[in-house]
Structure formats: C-alpha cells, structure tokens
Amino acid sequence: MPLDSSPNETVGPLEKDSRVDKMVTRWEDLDSARSHLKPDWQDIKRFMGALPFRANAGNKKTANKVLSSEPVLYQKALTSTMWSTMMNPGNKWFGMQIGDKDRRKVHAVKQWEEAVSARVLASFGPNISSFYPSSLQVIGDTVMIGNAANYDEINTKERRILDVTIPMAEIVYAIDGWGRVVEVVRKFSWKARQAAAEFGLDNLPEKIRVAVEKGSNDDFTFYHHVQKNTDFMGGYIGPKGKRWLSTYGAEEGRAVVRESGYMEMPFHTPRLDVETGQTYGTGFGHMALAGSKLLNLQKEANIRSAQFAASPTMLAPDKDGWPLHGQRRPEGVLYGGMINGRRQVDILDTSRGTGLSLEMQREEAGNIAEIFMYTLSSMVGRTGVSTLESLERQEQYARLMAPYMGRLQEEYLVRKITRRFSMLWRAGQIPPPPPEAEGQPLDVKYLSAASMAQKATEGVAALRVVNDLTPLAQAKPRLLDRINEDELVERLVEARGASNDILRSRDEADQMAADRQQAMQAQQAMQMGKDGAGMVKDLAQAQAEGGAP
Numbered sequence: 001m002p003l004d005s006s007p008n009e010t011v012g013p014l015e016k017d018s019r020v021d022k023m024v025t026r027w028e029d030l031d032s033a034r035s036h037l038k039p040d041w042q043d044i045k046r047f048m049g050a051l052p053f054r055a056n057a058g059n060k061k062t063a064n065k066v067l068s069s070e071p072v073l074y075q076k077a078l079t080s081t082m083w084s085t086m087m088n089p090g091n092k093w094f095g096m097q098i099g100d101k102d103r104r105k106v107h108a109v110k111q112w113e114e115a116v117s118a119r120v121l122a123s124f125g126p127n128i129s130s131f132y133p134s135s136l137q138v139i140g141d142t143v144m145i146g147n148a149a150n151y152d153e154i155n156t157k158e159r160r161i162l163d164v165t166i167p168m169a170e171i172v173y174a175i176d177g178w179g180r181v182v183e184v185v186r187k188f189s190w191k192a193r194q195a196a197a198e199f200g201l202d203n204l205p206e207k208i209r210v211a212v213e214k215g216s217n218d219d220f221t222f223y224h225h226v227q228k229n230t231d232f233m234g235g236y237i238g239p240k241g242k243r244w245l246s247t248y249g250a251e252e253g254r255a256v257v258r259e260s261g262y263m264e265m266p267f268h269t270p271r272l273d274v275e276t277g278q279t280y281g282t283g284f285g286h287m288a289l290a291g292s293k294l295l296n297l298q299k300e301a302n303i304r305s306a307q308f309a310a311s312p313t314m315l316a317p318d319k320d321g322w323p324l325h326g327q328r329r330p331e332g333v334l335y336g337g338m339i340n341g342r343r344q345v346d347i348l349d350t351s352r353g354t355g356l357s358l359e360m361q362r363e364e365a366g367n368i369a370e371i372f373m374y375t376l377s378s379m380v381g382r383t384g385v386s387t388l389e390s391l392e393r394q395e396q397y398a399r400l401m402a403p404y405m406g407r408l409q410e411e412y413l414v415r416k417i418t419r420r421f422s423m424l425w426r427a428g429q430i431p432p433p434p435p436e437a438e439g440q441p442l443d444v445k446y447l448s449a450a451s452m453a454q455k456a457t458e459g460v461a462a463l464r465v466v467n468d469l470t471p472l473a474q475a476k477p478r479l480l481d482r483i484n485e486d487e488l489v490e491r492l493v494e495a496r497g498a499s500n501d502i503l504r505s506r507d508e509a510d511q512m513a514a515d516r517q518q519a520m521q522a523q524q525a526m527q528m529g530k531d532g533a534g535m536v537k538d539l540a541q542a543q544a545e546g547g548a549p
Helices: 016-030 038-048 072-085 107-120 130-144 193-199 206-214 284-310 358-371 374-378 385-427 449-454 454-472 485-496 507-543
Strands: 094-098 149-155 160-166 169-174 179-190 218-228 244-250 255-262 441-445
Touching: 016 169, 016 179, 016 218, 016 244, 016 255, 038 072, 038 130, 072 284, 072 358, 072 374, 072 385, 094 107, 094 374, 094 385, 107 385, 130 160, 130 284, 130 374, 130 385, 149 385, 179 193, 193 206, 193 218, 193 255, 284 358, 358 374, 374 449, 385 441, 454 485
Parallel strands: none
Antiparallel strands: 094 441, 149 160, 169 179, 179 218, 218 244, 244 255
C-alpha cells in the first residue's frame, strides 16, 4: 500500500458496483473525444518510433516496417538531447530553496536547503526509483505525439518509489477551465496472478480468483479512476482525508477492488504544444509526419524500380514457351527462346525508372532533420568550432526549445519534484527546517544544462563586446581598461554551465596577482644588482689594465 494512499483501503470485492459503471462510461466518453487524434498517433509511432505496423484485416502482410530510418534517428537524437540537458543523472539538475531571498542568506537555511535538495535528488536515483528510464520515455512521447503520462507512488513492500510511464493508449484525462488535469481514467489489462499480487486474492471477484487458482494466463481488464475529492476533509483518516480519490475497478463482475486516495495527483501528464482550450497537445512528430510518409514512399518506389530492373517481368508467347514458374539462371540456356532469328521470350521495359532521385530523398530527409533540429543540437560535421560560435549555437538552441522545455518543466518536472518532496516529508525522510525557514514556500531551482543554455545569451554578448573592442584597442588601449575582467570571467563560467568551484575568489586572485607582481619586482631588483656588480667588475679590470680611472 503506497504511503500517500489512505490507510483503510476497501477490503473485499464490491461486485456490480455502480462506480465501475461510471468509470467505464467516463473512459468511453473521454476516449471518443480524442478518436480523431489516434490515427495520427499510430502513424507517428510507426514512422518515427521504429514500431511494426499491423496491417488491416484481409491483408496477408501482418507487419510492415517502414523503409526509412532517418525520422527515427532524428527523433531519438532530439529526445536524448532534451533528456540529457534537462535531467542528466550525472549532474545536480535541480535544487530546493525558500522564497525569501534575505532568509536564504542565513547559514542554517543554506545548510537545510542543501540537505533537502540532496535528499530529494537522491530519491530519483536508480537504487530508489526508475525515474530516469521512465522520464526518457516521457520525453520521447512528448517529442513524437506531444503527450505523455507518468505515474508514481511509494512501494513499501519493495522499499522503492515506483515511477512508470504509461502508454497514451491506456489513459484518458479531462482538464478544468484553466487547462489543468483534474481527472484521469486508466484502462489496462493484467493477468489474474498480477492482479492478485497487487490487490490481494480476497479483494478480487470470484471469476478472477478461480483463474488464479487454475493458473490461467488469461487477461482481465481493470480501470483506475483518479479525480478530485469534492468532500475533502483535512485531518480525517481514509479517502475523505485525501485531496484526490482513487478507485480501482475490475470489468469482470463490475467489482471495486481498491478504494483509496492521494494528497497530490499521482499522474503527471505533460504536453508539448497545446492550443488554447485543447486537452491534448501536438509534438514534433505531427510536423514531420507528412515528410516521413513521403520519404518512405520515395524509397519504396525506388526499391521497387530497382527490383524490376534487376529481375524484370518476362514476356512469353504461351505457357509452353515459358513455364509460369520458370527459372532464369546466369549462363543458362533457354531452348525455344529463339526461332528463325526472332525472340520468343523478351523482358518488359522498365528502364525509365521512377524519376525520384537520391537528391530528392536527401532533401526530404533534410527537412525532417530541420524539424527535429538535428544539425543544431548535434553539430554534425562541424570541426574547429570557436567558443563564441559554440555559445551562439547554445543560445539559438535554447531560444528555440525554451517554450517546449518550459512547458515540460511546469507540467512534469516541477509537479514531480514537489510531489516527491511531499512523499518524503510524510515518510519522515526530510529534516525539519530551521526557525528562519518555517512557513516559507519552497521553490524548485533548475540547474540543468537546459537552464544554463538559456543563460548563454549573456556570455555570447560579453564575448562579442570583447571581440569588437580588441581591434579598436590598438588605437585606444584605454578601451580595454573599461572591462571588468572578474565580472567577465564569472559571466562566461555561468554561461558555459561550469561550476563556480573552478574559480578562486576575487580576493584570492588579487592576492596571487600582488604576490606575482612582488616576485617580478624582486627578480628585476636582483637582475639589476647582478648587472651593477658586473659593471663595477668591468671598470675595476679596465683600471687595472691602465685604463681611465
């Protein structure tokens, strides 16, 4: 039982329960409202997800994979880039801080913020949670179809936090007037033994219990309905004391198998690009779908043309002259193929081809690459890139991706992080705050490469100023004196996303500069002493030899 669920979940199946009828009806209504979107989702998954396509009934071909791998490559590249720049597990990609800037300066508050940030960040690690692989699926789904669904809870049996990405085919949801998801219905299939392990054998309807005892491998349909608790009563034990109601129902017997609740919405449903008033979003896959279909058709047509050229259709006068399944072999002899100097067997002329050149295919593949920003994010084929050019490319990428990453942060990461903090707090895993931080709201501070890339604009501008002033300083050296070198270095470090730990403090740098200057002066004085001693020696020698006094 998850810690954030109510402690008195329903025991024993309540069959023929009207609540199951309502959730089934709710699923059907919400699913029918998105029926116009599902064909495009299937096509996008087919052309950009490297998934087999199931042909229609009556077609002998049961699976027909696409012939072009370019859209899959570009989609995977953008997915990996977004994932690594937003939530790279090798970096500290977020932190927690209180809202009051003045109180943040208190040493005890800083220590508490660091402790909380470390504890929450550690909860996403592989030894506690499957967040990182599941989040890669979230990014992939939002890149392709513009929507994704993720669920989390604490599994006390395994002492882990469950993070799982759910296929959009299994989940529907509704939004309120402000565009926030306020209701989720999930429809999924489990084996009888899986349901028994999750809900307990005694909580299942009779037919599923029998299937467990017989070791049946049949699938059974279940529903999970999460909605706002309109009768929420803070401080109460049980579902009434939870902000979100949760009901699991089995389609078999219309039985309620679990009733509980959550303090926060456990489903996270990020969307990439959403029109005002729309429930579901669109992704880059929608923009690339037409080009992906065209590229696949072009390749298929050229492959068929090449097949005809390599193995052309034979023209024969009758079945006796050429059997229906006759074999053609190199260096073979076809008896009867030539009579009185006239060919009896010929080939169908297919030399004209399709007219679809490789250049046309490359052009279409290039258009798809531009949609997924492949050349910009991967810098393919670029060598000798200067620091300024690298920063400019980071700035351009951050500018183009900022709206999409911002929505993912707001609808997925910030809600995931705040819920994770609340789950850990209820589990007693967060230390109490110092008096200065009590009652203060906690904010999420992003420290990922994506956030750093969005700050690259200042670094680019600073380098441009230096590059502009350098040639002018040859005539006016004072121009370079206007540049604050300490401020410049700190801005560049921040723009490149490097840690400030690599920098010494300004006082340390000033002291090192003063020591270096003092050492240089001492060396110069020593050298002048050596030169003076040499001069005295030369004069003394010259005088001894009878020179001028």
